[in-house]
Amino acid sequence: DSGVTQTPKHLITATGQRVTLRCSPRSGDLSVYWYQQSLDQGLQFLIQYYNGEERAKGNILERFSAQQFPDLHSELNLSSLELGDSALYFCASSGRGGTYNEQFFGPGTRLTVL
Amino acid sequence: AQKVTQAQTEISVVEKEDVTLDCVYETRDTTYYLFWYKQPPSGELVFLIRRNSFDEQNEISGRYSWNFQKSTSSFNFTITASQVVDSAVYFCALPHSGNTPLVFGKGTRLSVIA
Numbered sequence: 001d002s003g004v005t006q007t008p009k010h011l012i013t014a015t016g017q018r019v020t021l022r023c024s025p026r027s028g029d030l031s032v033y034w035y036q037q038s039l040d041q042g043l044q045f046l047i048q049y050y051n052g053e054e055r056a057k058g059n060i061l062e063r064f065s066a067q068q069f070p071d072l073h074s075e076l077n078l079s080s081l082e083l084g085d086s087a088l089y090f091c092a093s094s095g096r097g098g099t100y101n102e103q104f105f106g107p108g109t110r111l112t113v114l
Numbered sequence: 115a116q117k118v119t120q121a122q123t124e125i126s127v128v129e130k131e132d133v134t135l136d137c138v139y140e141t142r143d144t145t146y147y148l149f150w151y152k153q154p155p156s157g158e159l160v161f162l163i164r165r166n167s168f169d170e171q172n173e174i175s176g177r178y179s180w181n182f183q184k185s186t187s188s189f190n191f192t193i194t195a196s197q198v199v200d201s202a203v204y205f206c207a208l209p210h211s212g213n214t215p216l217v218f219g220k221g222t223r224l225s226v227i228a
Contacts, residue, residue, distance in 0.1 A: 042220050103161070103162075
């Protein structure tokens, strides 16, 4: 158990819908990262937050947004869903924002868009 | 830009055989870290090792060992006396330049047959 929790574990929805994925980092970790794992694109970084502030942005679509709350949990919002958004979404956390600490990953949320 | 290449897409070995997973990376940074993660069939990503570019000594942890060679930009992972429980997808990764989000290779799927 990495200490990072993600809910829900599975999500099935229809095209055009909006969903919210939730992540609670390990106790004490200030950085939260979101990654998407799909068959064709592999594991890709989406966005990072550090202590409530956006720190880095990767290949995140404009239809997607995220935030980190004062209690450090984070939410990833996916809207106007398309079939191609079906993927495994991981949240990871690490202890400090500016150094290369190991990132500990949650169990992931498997999103299926029908 | 950072790049990680895992040329072996799939490897199949018989239990108790040794197996080496290759990882070649590209970076313009003079100081960097390298990571290996394991993704078992259950789907979670498990941290295995973080390696600093300053330290080129081989690392051993039980049946796992890592060979880091800066001259060839490689960070290979060897499993000695493989077991069925080692069956998983293994990812090599390094951080984006100047930040901590990870760039992952495409992964190598290892199947260990009893």
